[in-house]
Amino acid sequence: MTKLPRRSVLATGSAALLTTATGLTLPARAQGIEPTPTMRGGANNYRPGAPIVDRIGGGGFLMTGTVRRAGDGAPIPNARIQMWAHTTEGHERDERSHGATLTDAQGRFRMDMPQIVPAFGQPHGHLAYDAEFDQNGFETVFLRPVMRSASDTTLDVAFVLQTA
Amino acid sequence: MRATLIWTALAAAIIAPVAAAAFSPQLQWRDGIYIASGFAGVVGMALLLVQPLLAAGDLPLSQSDARRVHRVTGTLLLGAVLLHVAGLWITSPPDVVDALTFTSPTPFSVWGVIAMWGVFATALLAAWRRRLPLRPMTWRRVHLVLGLVIAAGTVTHALLIEGTMEVVTKWLLAGFVLVATLRVVWRAGRFRDFARRSG
16 A cells, blocks of 8 residues: 555666666766655654664664665765654654664665554554755655555664755 | 343343453553543443334343333433543543544544434434424434444444453454344334335
């Protein structure tokens, strides 16, 4: 039931296929990387300014991702990404279910958090890039990725941000 | 003997999905209100099996008893829907607002909300039966259509959800609800044709 991610995966996949097949892969010409739109319901139960933590709760589930710039796809270091979910340790609204982290030099982030379990009908997570709590100057984006299976122990999420 | 069989089968069809949901591993990660709202949904869906059976006269009850029970079950169904939505609202207000405004990212919530409005409309239709300027046949037809909307909406809602209901008992209950409802609709259509032909 993950219309948006599946579509974007398909789009990215076919775009990649097309560029490889036609031999159009020239370095420094990675133009036109579309910004990630905010997803429906992405901001639900958001807590603005959740603290930066090494780990949410006891951990065991790995949330990973990348944050890049729209257009050229350059990685964005030090971007503050917040995440929360209904996990084995708490409901989405609970403070202990929320945490934030910063991207590294390659624009990657990772968070060890409790296992996400299905809530409101789907096993899903929430992630935010909130311009209010970040100095990089990009537009706010809220994501609500759905896991392919409730037994997944990882979730990888890609942010492409637009200059505000 | 036949009556005992029918009641046992109905009890089994209702109790099985509720009991199976009671063993769901999801329960350990939910608070009491969220659990209660989930079960209100399961019980509400199970009541949707009773209603068409009562309407069709399939249960070993006199016609007047069946009517009375149909009304009580309908009231219970309304209560179950209210508990279901209220409990979810307390658990996660923004998700319920999204569902009620048809802006939810989850495809199943729209079906649940449609079924909910169907239940509300039916409750009003039943409460105002004497006051509404509808001929009995028209009233019945409106009720049937609403019943079909409620059954189809609820079944779709439930089947698309990954929640506390166990898959096999969920699909079985969904099948029973749909078959029982469609049977009543089909019979009503046949009766109408018959009435038209002999009228």
